Amino acid sequence: MLRFGIIGTGRIGDMHARIIAMQPDAAVTWCFDVFEENARRTGEAVGAKATTDLDALLGADDVDAVLIATPTNTHVEMILRSAEAGKPILCEKPIDVDIERVEECREKLKAFNAFIQLGFNRRFDPSHAGVKDGVANGEIGDLEMLVITSRDPGPPPPRAILEDCGGLFRDTTIHDMDMARFVMGEDPIEVFAMAANRVDPVFAELGDVDTAMIVMRTPSGALCHINNSRRTNYGYDQRVEAFGEGGMIRSNNHRPSEVTRYGAKGTATRDELMYFFIERYRAAYEAEIRDFIGQIAAGKPPNVTFEDGRRALILSEAALKSYQTNQPVKVDYT
Amino acid sequence: MLRFGIIGTGRIGDMHARIIAMQPDAAVTWCFDVFEENARRTGEAVGAKATTDLDALLGADDVDAVLIATPTNTHVEMILRSAEAGKPILCEKPIDVDIERVEECREKLKAFNAFIQLGFNRRFDPSHAGVKDGVANGEIGDLEMLVITSRDPGPPPPRAILEDCGGLFRDTTIHDMDMARFVMGEDPIEVFAMAANRVDPVFAELGDVDTAMIVMRTPSGALCHINNSRRTNYGYDQRVEAFGEGGMIRSNNHRPSEVTRYGAKGTATRDELMYFFIERYRAAYEAEIRDFIGQIAAGKPPNVTFEDGRRALILSEAALKSYQTNQPVKVDYT
Amino acid sequence: MLRFGIIGTGRIGDMHARIIAMQPDAAVTWCFDVFEENARRTGEAVGAKATTDLDALLGADDVDAVLIATPTNTHVEMILRSAEAGKPILCEKPIDVDIERVEECREKLKAFNAFIQLGFNRRFDPSHAGVKDGVANGEIGDLEMLVITSRDPGPPPPRAILEDCGGLFRDTTIHDMDMARFVMGEDPIEVFAMAANRVDPVFAELGDVDTAMIVMRTPSGALCHINNSRRTNYGYDQRVEAFGEGGMIRSNNHRPSEVTRYGAKGTATRDELMYFFIERYRAAYEAEIRDFIGQIAAGKPPNVTFEDGRRALILSEAALKSYQTNQPVKVDYT
Amino acid sequence: MLRFGIIGTGRIGDMHARIIAMQPDAAVTWCFDVFEENARRTGEAVGAKATTDLDALLGADDVDAVLIATPTNTHVEMILRSAEAGKPILCEKPIDVDIERVEECREKLKAFNAFIQLGFNRRFDPSHAGVKDGVANGEIGDLEMLVITSRDPGPPPPRAILEDCGGLFRDTTIHDMDMARFVMGEDPIEVFAMAANRVDPVFAELGDVDTAMIVMRTPSGALCHINNSRRTNYGYDQRVEAFGEGGMIRSNNHRPSEVTRYGAKGTATRDELMYFFIERYRAAYEAEIRDFIGQIAAGKPPNVTFEDGRRALILSEAALKSYQTNQPVKVDYT
Structure with a gap:
C-alpha cells in the first residue's frame, strides 16, 4: 500500500x-x-x-x-x-x-x-504507447518521419492562466517534444518553428502565439513535424504517425463511443472527439500512476525522469527561439 | 474486335x-x-x-x-x-x-x-469479388455465416415498373440470392422469409412488400441472412460479410470520394453512398463486359450461366412462398 | 454510501x-x-x-x-x-x-x-446505448430493421459450464433478445431460428448448437435479425445496427487502442477486438452499478426489471422451439 | 469533337x-x-x-x-x-x-x-478537390493549417530518370506546392525545408535527397506542412488535411476495393493503397482531360495556367534553396 x-x-x-x-x-x-x-x-x-x-x-x-x-x-x-x-x-x-x-x-x-517521475502522461496512453512499442520493436524498421498532430479544444484558457503558462511552446508543445523523444528514441538536434496568431487576440496581447508548425531533425536523419493549435472545434485532436521503411503506425483519436450515423447529409459520422486531457487521457493518467507505484514497489528508477522534463523544455525553448529569430536553432542539451 | x-x-x-x-x-x-x-x-x-x-x-x-x-x-x-x-x-x-x-x-x-451469360453484375464488383475470392482461397476456413445487406435508395420505382417487376423477392432479392450462391459455393436448401410494408403504400396496393429479412441454410450447415429495403435515405447500401473459423471478410459500401469532415456536430463524416446501381456498380458492369468478351475470345463457356439465373429465381420464389405461407420452404432445383 | x-x-x-x-x-x-x-x-x-x-x-x-x-x-x-x-x-x-x-x-x-434489477449489462454500454438513444429520440424515424451481431470468442466454455447453461439460445442469445426489446421499444411477436453445429463437437454431444441465425417481427412490422456464434477468432464481435426511414445508427466493436498499422500486406489494420465480456463491457458493468445505486438513492424503480429478464427468456425459448420444430413460433408473454 | x-x-x-x-x-x-x-x-x-x-x-x-x-x-x-x-x-x-x-x-x-493548361492532375482528384471545395465554400472558416502527406511508393525510379528529374523538390514536391496554392487560395511567402537521405544511396550520389519535411506560411498567417518520401512500402500515400476555426476536412487514400479482413492477427485490414499515380489518379487524369475539353469548348481560359506551373516551381526552388542553406527562404514571384 x-x-x-x-x-x-x-x-x-x-x-x-x-x-x-x-x-x-x-x-x-x-x-x-x-x-x-x-x-x-x-x-x-x-x-x-x-x-x-x-x-x-x-x-x-x-x-x-x-x-x-x-x-x-x-x-x-x-x-x-x-x-x-x-x-x-x-x-x-x-x-x-x-x-x-x-x-x-x-x-x-x-x-x-x-526518485522523481515527470508527468508526461501521454507516454502512457495505450494508443501512443502502441506506436512507440511498434517502432521500438522494429515493426517499421528505422524511423524516418514522425508527424505529431496536437490541437487543444477551445475556448482558450483564461488570461490569468495564459499569462503564467510560458506560452504555447513551453505549455503545450512541450508534451509533443516529449512524445517526439519518446517515439524516436533519439534527441532532436535542430528545430525550426513557424507560428501565427489566428485563434484569439489574447495571445498576441501576451506576446504569445496560438498556432504553430515545427520541423526537427535527429542525428540519424529522422525528421519530425509537430503542429499545434489552441482551438479545435471538434474536440481534442491528438495523433502520432510514425513512418519508416517497413511501413507506418498511427495512433488516432479516442471517442466516447463507437456509434456511427448514416443519413441524408453524410455517412459514417462519429462522435465528437473527447473534450480535453482529463477525458482523453483518463486511462493514461491511471497507467502513469500504476507505473509510478510499480517502479517504487520494484525498487527501480522512474521511467520518465527529471532529465526527460529538462530536455523537453530545452526543445520547447529552441522552438520559441526559432520562431522569434526566424532561424533554425541547434539544440544543446549539455 | x-x-x-x-x-x-x-x-x-x-x-x-x-x-x-x-x-x-x-x-x-x-x-x-x-x-x-x-x-x-x-x-x-x-x-x-x-x-x-x-x-x-x-x-x-x-x-x-x-x-x-x-x-x-x-x-x-x-x-x-x-x-x-x-x-x-x-x-x-x-x-x-x-x-x-x-x-x-x-x-x-x-x-x-x-452461349448465354446472365447479368449478375455484382459478381464483378471488386469488393464483393474480393469477399468471394477470400472465401474461395480458404482465408476464413469453412464458411459458417454469410450476411448480405442490400437496400435500394428511395424513392421507390414508378408504379408501372413495380407492377411488372415480379415483386421485391424476384426483382431485388434475386441479386442477393445469386450473391449467396456465388460466395457460399453451395446452393441453399431451405429458406425462411419475413417481410413488411413500411416504405410506401404502393407496395401493399400491389400485393408486394418493401422490407424483408431472410434466413437460409445450405447442405453443409452454413447459414445465410439477407435483409432488403426499397428505401434508404443515405444511398445504395450494399454489403457482404462472410464469417468462418479463420475470421471474417467484408465488402463495404463505395463512395464518390475519400473526403472526411470534422466539425462541432460530428467527426469522420463521409460522403453519402453512391446513389444506385448505375453509379455504384459502374466498374462491375465494365468488368462484366470484359469477362464476356474474354470468355468468347478464349472459346470458353460463360462464368455466369442460364442455370445461375434459374437457381436465383428458384430461391426468390422460395422466399416469396415462405413469406406467403409463413413457413420455411425447402428448395428443389431439379 | x-x-x-x-x-x-x-x-x-x-x-x-x-x-x-x-x-x-x-x-x-x-x-x-x-x-x-x-x-x-x-x-x-x-x-x-x-x-x-x-x-x-x-x-x-x-x-x-x-x-x-x-x-x-x-x-x-x-x-x-x-x-x-x-x-x-x-x-x-x-x-x-x-x-x-x-x-x-x-x-x-x-x-x-x-427492488430487482436484472443484469443486462449491454444496455449500459455507451455504444449500444447510443443506438438506443438515437432510435428513441427519433433520429431515424420509425425503426424498420434491426441487425444484431453477437459472436463470442473461442474457445468454447468448458463442458461442465455448457451442460448447465441452458444452451446457446438461453445462455447467449438471451442478451440479444434483451437488446432487441431495448432498442425496438416493442416486444417481438414471432420468432424463427435456424442453427447449426460448426464450432466444436461438444455442442452436438450436449444436444446444443453453436451457430444460429434468427429473424423476428414486432406488432408494428419492424423486423429483427440476430446472428450468433460460439467461436470468433478475432475477438468478441458485438454490433447493433438500427435502420429506419431517417437513416441508420450502428454501434461498432471496441478495441484496446486506436492504433492502425500500414505495411506491405495490408493497411489500416486495427487491434484484435477485446477478448470477451469482462474487457469489452467493463464500462457497461460500471454504468450498470451506477444506475442501480442511482435509482435506489432516488427512490425510483429499477430500469431493467424482472419482467425484462422473463421476457428475454420467453424469446429465447421461442427461438429454441422454432429451431427444434423448424417452424416460426408465436410469442405469448402472458 | x-x-x-x-x-x-x-x-x-x-x-x-x-x-x-x-x-x-x-x-x-x-x-x-x-x-x-x-x-x-x-x-x-x-x-x-x-x-x-x-x-x-x-x-x-x-x-x-x-x-x-x-x-x-x-x-x-x-x-x-x-x-x-x-x-x-x-x-x-x-x-x-x-x-x-x-x-x-x-x-x-x-x-x-x-491556351496553355498545366498538368497538375491532382487538382482534379475527387477527394483532394473535395477538400478544396469545402475550404472555398467556407466550411471550415479561414484556413489556418494545411498538412500534405505525399509519399511515392518504392522502388525509386531508375538512375537515368533521377539524373534529369531536377531532384525531389522539383520533381515530386512541386505537385504538393501546387496543391498548397490550390487549397489555400494564397501564395506562400516563406519556406523552410529539412531533408535527408534514408531510402537509397543513389539519391546521395546524385546530390539529391529522398525524404523531406517543409513548412511554409502565407500572407494571412496560414501555415502549411508538406512531407515527402521516395519509398513507401504500403503504396502511394496521398493525403490532404485542411484545418480552420470551423473544423477539418481531409482527403484520404484510395484503394482498389472496400474489402476489410478480420483475423487472429488484426482487424479491419484494408487493401494496400493503389500503387502509383497511374492507378491512384486515373479518375483525376480523366477529369483533367474533360476540364481541358470543356474550357476550350466554352471559349474560356484554362483553369490551371502556365503561371501556376511557374509559381509551383518557384516554391520548389525555394524549398531546395532552404534545404541547401539551412535558412528560411522568402519567396519572390515577380
Whole structure:
C-alpha cells in the first residue's frame, strides 16, 4: 500500500487523487493546498487529511510518496522540499517554464538521491504507447518521419492562466517534444518553428502565439513535424504517425463511443472527439500512476525522469527561439 | 474486335452500350429498341446503326454478340431468337419472373448450343469479388455465416415498373440470392422469409412488400441472412460479410470520394453512398463486359450461366412462398 | 454510501465487487460464496467480510443491497431469500434457464415489494446505448430493421459450464433478445431460428448448437435479425445496427487502442477486438452499478426489471422451439 | 469533337491518349514520339496516325489541340512550337526544372495568345478537390493549417530518370506546392525545408535527397506542412488535411476495393493503397482531360495556367534553396 500526499489539489491534483484512491495498492492520506477548501474538498472525496501546511504533509509518517500538482512556478520549490523530505515524487509537467530555474533545481537535486517521475502522461496512453512499442520493436524498421498532430479544444484558457503558462511552446508543445523523444528514441538536434496568431487576440496581447508548425531533425536523419493549435472545434485532436521503411503506425483519436450515423447529409459520422486531457487521457493518467507505484514497489528508477522534463523544455525553448529569430536553432542539451 | 448488337436501349441498355464502346476490343454496331428514339439516341452516342426491326439486328453480319436489356417479360423471347440466330448472349437479370416460362425457355434452349451469360453484375464488383475470392482461397476456413445487406435508395420505382417487376423477392432479392450462391459455393436448401410494408403504400396496393429479412441454410450447415429495403435515405447500401473459423471478410459500401469532415456536430463524416446501381456498380458492369468478351475470345463457356439465373429465381420464389405461407420452404432445383 | 453484500464471488461476482469498491458512494461489506477461498479472496481485495453462510450476509445491518452472481440454477433461490430479507437486488442474467421456475419465482415475488434489477449489462454500454438513444429520440424515424451481431470468442466454455447453461439460445442469445426489446421499444411477436453445429463437437454431444441465425417481427412490422456464434477468432464481435426511414445508427466493436498499422500486406489494420465480456463491457458493468445505486438513492424503480429478464427468456425459448420444430413460433408473454 | 495530337507517347502520353480516345467528344488523331515504335504503339491503340516528325503533327488540319508528355527538358520547346502553331496545349508538369528557362519561355509566350493548361492532375482528384471545395465554400472558416502527406511508393525510379528529374523538390514536391496554392487560395511567402537521405544511396550520389519535411506560411498567417518520401512500402500515400476555426476536412487514400479482413492477427485490414499515380489518379487524369475539353469548348481560359506551373516551381526552388542553406527562404514571384 503506497500512501500519497497530494501537493496541490486544483483540477489536476484532484483528478490524480481520485485515481489513486481507486487503486487497490495505493491510498491518499494527505491533501495540501494553499486554498483550504480545495484541500478539504479533495480530502473528503478520497478519505484523506486536508492541510494548508506543507510541512505537515511532508513530515507525516503516513506519506510514502508525493504527487505535485501545484502551479508550475512552484514546482521547483515543491520538488526540492519533497526531495529533502526523502519522498518519491511524481511531478506534473513542466518542471518550470524558466530553463535557468530548471538548471538550478537540477544542480541542487544532486544532494539527494531523489526518485522523481515527470508527468508526461501521454507516454502512457495505450494508443501512443502502441506506436512507440511498434517502432521500438522494429515493426517499421528505422524511423524516418514522425508527424505529431496536437490541437487543444477551445475556448482558450483564461488570461490569468495564459499569462503564467510560458506560452504555447513551453505549455503545450512541450508534451509533443516529449512524445517526439519518446517515439524516436533519439534527441532532436535542430528545430525550426513557424507560428501565427489566428485563434484569439489574447495571445498576441501576451506576446504569445496560438498556432504553430515545427520541423526537427535527429542525428540519424529522422525528421519530425509537430503542429499545434489552441482551438479545435471538434474536440481534442491528438495523433502520432510514425513512418519508416517497413511501413507506418498511427495512433488516432479516442471517442466516447463507437456509434456511427448514416443519413441524408453524410455517412459514417462519429462522435465528437473527447473534450480535453482529463477525458482523453483518463486511462493514461491511471497507467502513469500504476507505473509510478510499480517502479517504487520494484525498487527501480522512474521511467520518465527529471532529465526527460529538462530536455523537453530545452526543445520547447529552441522552438520559441526559432520562431522569434526566424532561424533554425541547434539544440544543446549539455 | 467483338461487335455487339444491343437489344433494348432503355436506361440499362444505353449504359451497357456506352461501356462497350469504350473497350478497345469491342464495338457497338447495332441498337434495337421498340421506341425508335431510344435506339437512335444510343446509336448516335456509340456510332451504331439504329433499328426497330429485331431481325435486321439478328441477321446482320457485323453483329458477333448481343446484349439483351429489354423489359423482363420479353427476355425469354429475345434469348430464344438470339440463340436461334447463333449469337452469343449477355442477358440482363432476371430471365423472367415466371419460373414456368424460365423452365420452358430452358427446355427450348436444348436445341441450341447457345452461349448465354446472365447479368449478375455484382459478381464483378471488386469488393464483393474480393469477399468471394477470400472465401474461395480458404482465408476464413469453412464458411459458417454469410450476411448480405442490400437496400435500394428511395424513392421507390414508378408504379408501372413495380407492377411488372415480379415483386421485391424476384426483382431485388434475386441479386442477393445469386450473391449467396456465388460466395457460399453451395446452393441453399431451405429458406425462411419475413417481410413488411413500411416504405410506401404502393407496395401493399400491389400485393408486394418493401422490407424483408431472410434466413437460409445450405447442405453443409452454413447459414445465410439477407435483409432488403426499397428505401434508404443515405444511398445504395450494399454489403457482404462472410464469417468462418479463420475470421471474417467484408465488402463495404463505395463512395464518390475519400473526403472526411470534422466539425462541432460530428467527426469522420463521409460522403453519402453512391446513389444506385448505375453509379455504384459502374466498374462491375465494365468488368462484366470484359469477362464476356474474354470468355468468347478464349472459346470458353460463360462464368455466369442460364442455370445461375434459374437457381436465383428458384430461391426468390422460395422466399416469396415462405413469406406467403409463413413457413420455411425447402428448395428443389431439379 | 450504499453497502453491498456480494452473493457469489466467482469470476463475475469478483469483478462486480471490485467495481463497486471503486465507487465513491458505495462499498462492499460482505462477500458470500460456497467456496470459502472465493469469498475470502474477493473480501480481502475490497475490504469486506467473507462468509459461507448466506444468512449472515442477508441478516447483516451493514448490507443495504445485494448483488447475485451465483450459478444460474440458484438465482431463483437467491432472489427469493434476498427479497424476503428486504434487500434491493441486482441479479445476473438469466433469472433461470427453466421458464417454469421463472414463473414460479414471479408468483412468489408478489408477496414482496422487491427492488430487482436484472443484469443486462449491454444496455449500459455507451455504444449500444447510443443506438438506443438515437432510435428513441427519433433520429431515424420509425425503426424498420434491426441487425444484431453477437459472436463470442473461442474457445468454447468448458463442458461442465455448457451442460448447465441452458444452451446457446438461453445462455447467449438471451442478451440479444434483451437488446432487441431495448432498442425496438416493442416486444417481438414471432420468432424463427435456424442453427447449426460448426464450432466444436461438444455442442452436438450436449444436444446444443453453436451457430444460429434468427429473424423476428414486432406488432408494428419492424423486423429483427440476430446472428450468433460460439467461436470468433478475432475477438468478441458485438454490433447493433438500427435502420429506419431517417437513416441508420450502428454501434461498432471496441478495441484496446486506436492504433492502425500500414505495411506491405495490408493497411489500416486495427487491434484484435477485446477478448470477451469482462474487457469489452467493463464500462457497461460500471454504468450498470451506477444506475442501480442511482435509482435506489432516488427512490425510483429499477430500469431493467424482472419482467425484462422473463421476457428475454420467453424469446429465447421461442427461438429454441422454432429451431427444434423448424417452424416460426408465436410469442405469448402472458 | 476535339482532335488531339499527342506529343510524346511514353508511359504518360500513352495513358493520356487512351483516356482521350474514350471520350465521346474527343479523339486522338496524331501521335508523335522520337521513338517510332512508341508513336506507333499508341497510335494503333487509339486509331491515330503515328509520326516521328513533329511538324507533321503540328501542321495537320485534323489536330485541334496538343497534349505534351515528352521528357521534361523538352517541354519548353514543345510549348513554344505548339503555341506558334496556334494549338491549345495541355502540358505535363513541370514546365522545366530550370527556372531561368521557364522565365524565358514565359517571355516568349507573350508573342502568342496561347491556351496553355498545366498538368497538375491532382487538382482534379475527387477527394483532394473535395477538400478544396469545402475550404472555398467556407466550411471550415479561414484556413489556418494545411498538412500534405505525399509519399511515392518504392522502388525509386531508375538512375537515368533521377539524373534529369531536377531532384525531389522539383520533381515530386512541386505537385504538393501546387496543391498548397490550390487549397489555400494564397501564395506562400516563406519556406523552410529539412531533408535527408534514408531510402537509397543513389539519391546521395546524385546530390539529391529522398525524404523531406517543409513548412511554409502565407500572407494571412496560414501555415502549411508538406512531407515527402521516395519509398513507401504500403503504396502511394496521398493525403490532404485542411484545418480552420470551423473544423477539418481531409482527403484520404484510395484503394482498389472496400474489402476489410478480420483475423487472429488484426482487424479491419484494408487493401494496400493503389500503387502509383497511374492507378491512384486515373479518375483525376480523366477529369483533367474533360476540364481541358470543356474550357476550350466554352471559349474560356484554362483553369490551371502556365503561371501556376511557374509559381509551383518557384516554391520548389525555394524549398531546395532552404534545404541547401539551412535558412528560411522568402519567396519572390515577380
